Amino acid sequence: MADPGSDGGGIRADWATKDFYKELGVAKTATADEIKKAYRKLARANHPDSHPDDKAKHDKFKAVAEAYDVIGDPEKRKKYDEARRLFASGGFPAGGFGGGGGAGFDVDDLLRQQHSGGGGGFGDLFGDLFGGGFGRRQQRAARGADLETTATIGFAEALEGVTVSLRIAAEGACPTCAGTGGKPGTTPHRCPTCDGTGFVVASVGGAFSMNETCPGCGGRQLVYxxxxxxxHGTGRGSSVRTIQAKIPAGVKDGQRIRLRGKGAPGERGGPAGDLFVTVKVTGHRIFGRKGDDLTLEVPISFTEAALGAEVKVPTLGGAPVTLKVPAGTPNGRTFRIRGRGARKKDGSHGDLLATVEVQVPATLSDEARQALQAYAAATGSTPLRANLFPDGE
Structure with missing residues (x-):
């Protein structure tokens, strides 16, 4: 998320002292996919929706979101890596940004010069690296953060599509003051702490110092x-809202759906972020799913398998169909009933795969036992297991 005083692809000065790779638990050489995978895992584990009263997890969620916003963006990552390299190698002017040393200048003077319209100084030198200047009064629009949540739907709803209600918690601009931090109806004035630059100079150890967001105005440059x-002057607020999310027909268990513009609201007129919904599909009592096909186990008797039969089987959301089982059908044979499966993206349907399971009776009546014994006597000469043994055994 961009900060006041930075453009959409810029990096805040204080980020040079933060290790975003460590925050996400990835190596500095990690690929974009590895970074995204680590972020999603941490975001799910620390999401405020799952831990509404755990401040530590809330803070962790914000930290990993900030880290991903930087190193998850190729341009920002490049500038961030360069800032870290310069900071680690001491590639900043002697005496740091705080003045003194052999440089013989005062950064505060340079910032005020730029604020008053003068050119040059660190604002020009590091403008691209840290987002377009340290003293810029204009506060650029910032896109809202992306959010993640889950939705649990039924088996049939996944096939036909459904609209669900989702409660979304997000942090954004305070609804009362619209992010200004001031009491509505009052007039702001230039922040005395940073003299309206939005930044202050802070020591980060040794001979180095860095510009960081002003604690007096939060980088807004104006105070009330x-x-x-x-x-209470922070300009930030949190809200819980309920949105209607349309889950498309044919969605699979674990599928991730992107809802554009349904994430956290933007700042200073910026667009809202996106909402990513991971769909959980509950199981069905008799039906299963294999891609776009539905599966069904159909019990049949030994006589139906041996003599053949017409068996009525159910379909999901439709009328039953008649399955013709040929004589001599073996156990486990699968029949394909076309067009009775899940809806595909093109509007067509997959198939219903019906697998027959021959049932062996647990108990027999005397009459049934005699009939089976007569059958065994009539077929006893058939060497069913002859191929299991070597010749002569």
Whole structure:
């Protein structure tokens, strides 16, 4: 998420001291897919929806979201890596950004010069690296964060499609002050802490110092004497809203659906982020699924398998169909009933795969036993297991 004073592809100055690779638990050489996989795992494990009262997990969720926003973007990652390299190698001016040393200048003066319209200085030197200048008053629009949630639907709903209600918790601009931090109706003035630059100089150890977001105005460059009563001057707020999400027909268990513009609201007029919904599909009492086909186990008797039969079988959401079982059908044979499966993306349907399971009776009446003994006597000469033994045994 962009900060005040940075453009869409810029990097905040204080990010040079943060290890986003460590935050996501990946190596600096990790691929884009590895970074995305690590982020999704951590986001699911620490999502506020799953842990509404766990502040530590809330903080972790924000941290991994910030890390992914930077190193998950190829351009930002490139600039971030360069900032880290310069910081680690001491590639900044002698005496740091805080003045002194052999440089003989005051960064505060340079920032004020740029704020007043003067060119040059660190604002030009590091403008691209840290997002377009340190002292820029204009606050650019920022896209809202992407959010993740889950939705559990029934087996039949997954096949036909369904609209579900989802409760979404997100952090964004305070609804009372619209993110300004001031009491509605009051007038702001230039922040005295940073003199309206949005940044202050902070020591990060040794001879180095860095510009970081001003604690007085939160980078907004302006402050109010009367803070907003809702957010107490932070400009931030959280909200819980309910949205209607359309789950398409044919969705599979574990499938991830992207709902554009349904994520966290943007800041300063920026667009909202996206919402990613992982769909969980509950099982069915008799039907299963294999790709776009449905599966069904059909019990039949020994006589139906041996003599042949017409067996009525159910379909999901439709009328039963008659399955013709030929005489001599073996146990486990699968029959394909076309067009009775899941709906495909093109609107057509998969098939219903009906597998017959020959049932062996657990108990027999005297009459049935005599009939089977007569059958055994009539077929006893058939060497069913002759191929299991070597010749002569």
């Amino acid at each position: 004497d009367d803070p907003c009563p809702t957010c």
